[in-house]
């Protein structure tokens with residue numbers, strides 16, 4: 001047995017088998033009674049000792065000890081909060097604001113709190129960072145009823161809850177990340193009336209203990225954060241959210257406040273409907289980010305990828321654009337981009353969900369601490385990252401939706417100082433997005449097959465248990481079946497869903513819902529395509545997308561459409577071949593004339609190029625496509641063209657006279 005000296009507590013025997021048990025007992029003692037001074041003193045001593053010898057341990061031992069060290073340190077935090085203080089008296093928005101230590105309302109906050117205090121349902125659409133959480137915190141602390149706050153973003157709500165507790169506010173949290181003792185303490189506080197606010201993840205409503213604690217209270221407000229999750233179809237589809245209206249009913253149908261940062265007007269309607277909001281007070285915040293300038297740099301043709309690299313390196317060599325985040329489409333790209341920047345002498349690290357937790361944490365910390373100037377990341381990066389001085393956000397590939405773009409680009413310039421968002425818009429990326437959408441298309445037969453399979457299984461087990469983290473296609477199929485009323489989904493714990501299957505599937509309705517899903521996917525694509533081709537003010541496009549009618553009000557430069565800049569890396573190369581309206585490509589011959597006549601007819605009085613350019617027609621003549629897929633392969637033909645004109649054009653091409 002090796003002996004390693006520690007600080008103050010005498011030698012620490014190695015390896016740690018016995019002391020580990022001893023430590024666990026010590027942790028239990030501290031957690032059982034946070035005021036036990038002897039236990040605390042011993043725990044603090046042991047922790048100091050462990051920290052003292054840490055560097056002398058080999059990595060295996062460190063790994064083995066880490067969870068215990070973390071528990072030890074966490075157990076010491078319990079009970080160290082200041083005594084609780086409870087708001088009393090007539091709750092007004094002003095008094096609550098002061099109670100929370102703030103001096104002025106931000107836009108919309110007063111109206112939202114007043115609606116909640118008056119017992120109204122509310123729908124709040126407010127960009128991230130505009131002060132959403134303060135609205136429900138104010139309302140939640142106002143009275144001695146219980147406010148339940150549901151959010152899937154555990155790390156974010158944990159931060160909020162801890163901040164509130166540090167200030168003595170009676171806010172608690174129940175989540176799978178807590179120790180048993182913490183959960184028990186929170187449930188106790190909910191049940192005995194101490195808690196005014198309880199934060200919970202949506203799956204918590206599957207827990208009997210939680211329901212039992214909540215049932216002891218009058219629920220005064222039910223808050224659904226990230227409410228857009230309820231209308232998602234694909235990757236962000238949260239089956240747990242579908243049952244929230246049941247949870248709302250079970251808590252006595254209190255007023256509901258639904259909040260989101262990303263809802264388009266369509267999603268907004270769906271939130272109201274699915275949560276059963278009744279005549280909600282609606283607040284839609286301003287989506288403009290005046291201090292961010294938006295650039296889209298279109299890149300196409302030969303050498304485009306190389307130009308993209310030079311643009312990024314050139315941009316990030318300028319220290320005014322750092323710290324920076326570069327959002328990439330794939331994990332591999334994050335590694336390649338980080339490598340490229342590092343080779344150019346810029347301190348950059350990759351970040352994606354495929355890295356182990358330790359590397360991810362290290363990358364994040366290095367970025368937060370300013371040791372790494374640039375982080376090249378997938379969309380896994382950013383949730384809960386609060387770095388105010390990010391000077392630029394780059395998109396190395398075109399994101400899948402304008403919502404995603406806005407969320408990510410919006411991480412620039414949180415400090416209000418000038419910042420920029422740059423989208424390196426490689427034309428080929430649009431093709432990738434089309435392929436992505438096409439691959440996700442589901443035909444009604446697959447829905448019927450999924451229903452039959454579930455029905456078969458439900459003969460032997462009812463409800464059927466499925467993995468809620470299944471692949472995108474499975475999640476989408478479940479979402480559609482749920483919308484048809486052919487199944488009911490209930491969170492079943494352990495990352496699984498309990499599926500109750502109805503015997504019949506209305507195939508007509510399934511087909512209609514599928515069409516809606518499809519249409520929404522293409523709507524999202526078209527919005528991104530319009531943005532990425534930068535044909536009008538980018539800021540205006542974003543505001544319109546979120547239904548924000550206010551005039552764009554940049555505090556500096558607006559965007560690459562309103563205030564074009566010369567990108568030095570682009571100047572050296574010949575101008576990209578653009579399919580400019582109409583003129584560049586000469587079309588001749590009888591067939592070309594017929595195509596032009598066809599185009600004129602399809603344009604319905606608008607300029608011919610609104611249907612397609614001469615370059616597209618030339619390509620059609622050359623390749624003679626026979627299917628919509630072949631047509632779609634032509635540069636310049638997008639889904640909008642395919643939907644409107646494909647059948648008609650293909651018929652023309654199939655005409656023997658052609």
Ligand SMILES: [Zn+2]
Pocket residue numbers: 537538539540558559560561562563
């Ligand atoms: Zn503009």
